[in-house]
Amino acid sequence: MNAEIDLSGVILKTERLILRPWRETDLDDFYEYASVEGVGESAGWVHHQSPDETRTVLAAFIREKKTFAIEHGGKVIGSLGIECYDEAALPELHDMRGRELGFVLSKAYWGKGLMPEAAEAVLEYLFCQVRLDLVVCRHFAENLRSKRVQEKCGFRFYKTSRYQTQYGAVKDDCINLLCKEDYLQAHA
Secondary structure (H helix, E strand, O other), rough: EEOOOOOOOOEEEOOOEEEEEHHHHHHHHHHHHOOOOOOHHHHHOOOOHHHHHHHHHHHHHHHOOOEEEEEEOOEEEEEEEEEEEOOOOOHHHOOOEEEEEEEEEOOOHHHHHHHHHHHHHHHHHHHHOOOOOEEEEEEEOOOOOHHHHHOOOOOOOOEEEEEEOOOOOOOOEEEEEEEEHHHHOOOO
């Protein structure tokens, strides 16, 4: 079952990053990376067409209190959301407290190891402070970058499903899981 999440006031720091709640002043940084073709599409949404579109999503991030802004060098370069996983598609996980990670990173920062660094900090928070039993993460079959991030973080392939994107395409979607026991054993 999906656990309750409220990231109000939660700030996580890594060697190179700060993960924190979104602010209205993040609009320009957010639009800068979310408007680049290919960034949103690799996560199932169309890249933003206007700052107004970004403002709407930013307001939802602030209101819902479940998505971190990823800050590097004083600039927001991505997001990492702690989403509800699809309980109907994964009924066998009902007895476990879980959530799903979703992440996006500015194209300018791809290939620098920043997303695994951010995800590791969030996983530690979710397993050690929130005390989740499992975390779900997904990627489109062709999204090898996201697949690699998940592998580096210890996620294991669980099953494939079909996913309809916000832009109408239906894609093969790989569902991966990381259980608390596996996470703790890998970090002992």
